[in-house]
Amino acid sequence: MFLLRKTFYMALGAKVLSLVHFIGGIVSLGLQAVVLIPARPLGGGRIFEQAKKVGVDSLPIVALVSFFIGVILALQTAYIMQKMSSEIYIASIVAVSLTRELGPVITALIVAGRSGAGITAELGTMAVTEQVDALVTLGSNPIKYLVVPRFLSMTFMLPILTLFANAIGIFGGYLIGVYHLSIRSSLYMNMTFGTLVYKDLFTGLVKTIVFGMIIALVACYEGLNVRGGAEGVGKATTMSVVNTFIMIIAADCFFTALFYFFVK
Amino acid sequence: MAMIELINVSKNLGGKQVLDHMGLTVEEGETKVIIGRSGVGKSVTLKHIVRLLEPDEGNVRVEGRDVLALHGRELNELHMEIGLVFQGGALFDSLTVGENVGFILREHMNMAQSEIDKRVKESLALVGLYDVELYMPADLSGGMKKRVALARAICTRPKIILYDEPTTGVDPITADAINQLIDELHDKLKVTSIVVTHDMRSAYKVADRIAMLYEGKIIAEGTPDEIRYSHNPYVHQFITGAAHGPITDGQNSVSTNAG
Ligand SMILES: Nc1ncnc2c1ncn2[C@@H]1O[C@H](COP(=O)(O)OP(=O)(O)OP(=O)(O)O)[C@@H](O)[C@H]1O
Ligand SMILES: [Mg+2]
Numbered sequence: 001m002f003l004l005r006k007t008f009y010m011a012l013g014a015k016v017l018s019l020v021h022f023i024g025g026i027v028s029l030g031l032q033a034v035v036l037i038p039a040r041p042l043g044g045g046r047i048f049e050q051a052k053k054v055g056v057d058s059l060p061i062v063a064l065v066s067f068f069i070g071v072i073l074a075l076q077t078a079y080i081m082q083k084m085s086s087e088i089y090i091a092s093i094v095a096v097s098l099t100r101e102l103g104p105v106i107t108a109l110i111v112a113g114r115s116g117a118g119i120t121a122e123l124g125t126m127a128v129t130e131q132v133d134a135l136v137t138l139g140s141n142p143i144k145y146l147v148v149p150r151f152l153s154m155t156f157m158l159p160i161l162t163l164f165a166n167a168i169g170i171f172g173g174y175l176i177g178v179y180h181l182s183i184r185s186s187l188y189m190n191m192t193f194g195t196l197v198y199k200d201l202f203t204g205l206v207k208t209i210v211f212g213m214i215i216a217l218v219a220c221y222e223g224l225n226v227r228g229g230a231e232g233v234g235k236a237t238t239m240s241v242v243n244t245f246i247m248i249i250a251a252d253c254f255f256t257a258l259f260y261f262f263v264k
Numbered sequence: 265m266a267m268i269e270l271i272n273v274s275k276n277l278g279g280k281q282v283l284d285h286m287g288l289t290v291e292e293g294e295t296k297v298i299i300g301r302s303g304v305g306k307s308v309t310l311k312h313i314v315r316l317l318e319p320d321e322g323n324v325r326v327e328g329r330d331v332l333a334l335h336g337r338e339l340n341e342l343h344m345e346i347g348l349v350f351q352g353g354a355l356f357d358s359l360t361v362g363e364n365v366g367f368i369l370r371e372h373m374n375m376a377q378s379e380i381d382k383r384v385k386e387s388l389a390l391v392g393l394y395d396v397e398l399y400m401p402a403d404l405s406g407g408m409k410k411r412v413a414l415a416r417a418i419c420t421r422p423k424i425i426l427y428d429e430p431t432t433g434v435d436p437i438t439a440d441a442i443n444q445l446i447d448e449l450h451d452k453l454k455v456t457s458i459v460v461t462h463d464m465r466s467a468y469k470v471a472d473r474i475a476m477l478y479e480g481k482i483i484a485e486g487t488p489d490e491i492r493y494s495h496n497p498y499v500h501q502f503i504t505g506a507a508h509g510p511i512t513d514g515q516n517s518v519s520t521n522a523g
Contacts, residue, residue, distance in 0.1 A: 041372070125357075129354060129357075130350050131355070131356055131357070133316050133354065134350060137314050137348045139340045139368055
């Protein structure tokens with residue numbers, strides 16, 4: 001019994017240590033990236049290229065998913081609102097839950113699964129084929145050359161994608177409200193934009209910026225630290241997505257509580 | 265003057281003592297060939313010179329500078345002076361061949377694109393490649409990748425070139441051309457180089473001096489002729505490629521491993 005308990009605590013200790021190590025690694029990578037942003041050469045072309053990869057290429061899937069989410073939200077709220085004959089509030093509920101919560105989180109998860117995994121696989125392959133070492137010997141800092149463009153483009157593009165997702169989601173809800181539930185179009189619009197306040201949009205976007213940083217940093221960290229060939233790249237890619245998901249949800253919980261209690 | 269010095273360098277990697285108080289000196293303008301069995305630590309040795317690895321113990325000096333004390337800009341400058349040809353090529357697979365070869369020129373030197381293109385073309389021609397600038401590395405054969413990696417390392421005309429098995433995996437004619445190129449860089453540009461190789465023909469051809477690495481140390485060093493006629497039994501077994509001898513005795517050779 002004693003032995004069992006001891007191994008349990010040892011295993012727990014190891015887990016906590018590795019978590020601290022992981023968080024420390026992410027934070028330190030983030031700080032180094034920020035410090036290196038103004039370093040020369042600036043690499044505008046690379047930032048642009050990454051922004052295109054993250055932003056433009058994710059648009060179709062983000063649009064599709066957020067449209068469905070809007071439709072689902074409208075139908076689910078209709079179910080309860082119809083019982084209370086207060087269908088007109090559907091518009092407000094769809095708008096608020098999308099901009100405050102679902103838009104940012106769903107978009108972040110999609111981008112993490114799509115672009116985050118891609119970044120880890122790419123940097124991981126570069127690490128195991130010594131391309132990262134080659135960068136160093138050719139006088140370039142891998143953090144400046146590889147991490148900074150991904151960090152910047154992710155942090156800028158995710159909010160834009162989220163705004164776009166919010167709009168498409170609201171449009172999905174609108175279709176249900178107006179064409180299925182026969183709410184007047186002008187009324188639906190009024191109920192949508194009348195209830196939305198600046199704070200809803202603001203809190204949603206603040207979260208999104210942090211999500212973008214998390215996705216880029218975790219993906220780059222996992223990629224650059226790959227050991228052990230193709231198998232290592234596969235493992236790191238999985239870990240990257242899992243860790244990003246956990247950190248996004250944890251950060252979301254943190255910010256929601258923060259805004260709830262402190263941003264009145 | 266000693267251009268490259270490894271002094272008493274020890275390095276443990278993954279629980280294995282790869283380098284064990286190893287010493288190596290390369291004089292200015294000299295071509296030093298390092299031979300030794302697979303896994304003996306030849307690539308690890310080269311990586312210490314450009315500080316991709318740091319020794320657990322000991323010191324590394326390049327042109328009299330303590331490599332371990334260099335930071336930021338100074339370390340960058342060191343990197344620009346040294347061309348390292350990676351064993352696996354390590355070409356950037358998201359860039360074209362031309363972009364790979366001209367990487368430093370484009371990233372770190374204020375050079376007009378036409379000038380860069382010219383230099384890239386020249387460097388590729390030196391390794392016997394023509395009109396391949398627009399290819400992606402994935403579309404090249406193994407031997408071509410090796411030569412592009414070589415072109416990338418010599419593109420800035422570095423003072424020091426470290427070749428990690430430059431002739432492995434290329435056909436004999438190209439191998440000879442690469443040997444000739446190493447010789448020319450040595451004769452005309454007075455480049456200091458280290459060539460890691462298993463290929464004894466190439467070693468005899470390009471070397472001013474040959475050093476043999478075994479169990480973390482340089483166990484023998486001399487001119488090609490001294491090595492060729494060495495009485496050291498380890499050296500003798502290696503250069504004649506005998507399956508049995510002191511290197512394989514007492515350690516797991518392939519046959520005893522099975523039992
Ligand atoms: N990053 C690393 N982590 C752990 N062990 C390593 C690492 N790099 C090299 N090693 C080990 O160090 C030893 C020497 O490796 P090295 O690549 O220098 O061999 P080598 O002499 O170049 O062999 P080859 O001729 O096959 O290229 C090997 O046993 C290898 O397993
Ligand atoms: Mg090697």
